[in-house]
Amino acid sequence: MYALLIIDVQNDFCPGGKLAVPDGDDVIAPINKLSPFFENVIQTQDWHPNNHTSFASNHKNKNPYDTIDLDYGKQVLWPNHCVQESRGAEFHPDLETIHTNIIIRKGFRPEVDSYSAFFENDKATSTGLKGYLDSLNISTVFICGLATDFCVKWTALDSIKSGYNTYLICDAVKGIDIDNSVQIAMKEMYDAGVEFILSDYLIPLLDN
Numbered sequence: 001m002y003a004l005l006i007i008d009v010q011n012d013f014c015p016g017g018k019l020a021v022p023d024g025d026d027v028i029a030p031i032n033k034l035s036p037f038f039e040n041v042i043q044t045q046d047w048h049p050n051n052h053t054s055f056a057s058n059h060k061n062k063n064p065y066d067t068i069d070l071d072y073g074k075q076v077l078w079p080n081h082c083v084q085e086s087r088g089a090e091f092h093p094d095l096e097t098i099h100t101n102i103i104i105r106k107g108f109r110p111e112v113d114s115y116s117a118f119f120e121n122d123k124a125t126s127t128g129l130k131g132y133l134d135s136l137n138i139s140t141v142f143i144c145g146l147a148t149d150f151c152v153k154w155t156a157l158d159s160i161k162s163g164y165n166t167y168l169i170c171d172a173v174k175g176i177d178i179d180n181s182v183q184i185a186m187k188e189m190y191d192a193g194v195e196f197i198l199s200d201y202l203i204p205l206l207d208n
């Protein structure tokens, strides 16, 4: 069994949003084409309280994209984004969500950020996704969404570590790209064993 995992296609990560990924909304058309072919569709939603530790505004003398050291390692500081109940936290209105079975919210604990759909950034606190996938006998995960170099990458690496065959749908992801971070992320995923595929090649394989 296989599943489609749609990472953080929210207004704040799309053009005009608070933490816009360049051309982030380009992922929507291929995702909308893909999702009807999947029986299991999972979406993640970044969902922060205002006092979240990943917001630069909550740290003295810090700017967005500075880094700080937290108990669990380095944390990039971001502009305030995906604040609970804000319009920015909503899924992009063009994203077709009718095929989605479950929405995993992440980043709601003020003291820890959560890039991966599987674990929070402390790499210990589970989101419950693995239990969900295992209970449905899912062995292969196809990943798309935003952003390639952060939440998508961390999800893909955790998916491999959790034992799933893991595919990145390369035309259905976009990155923020700080200091070449997209290229570095692609290499990290490749080295970990993530397979790369394009949606136009994937659809005929699913359509039977």
Ligand SMILES: [Zn+2]
Pocket (backbone or CB within 6 Å): 046, 047, 048, 054, 081, 082, 107
């Ligand atoms: Zn966030």
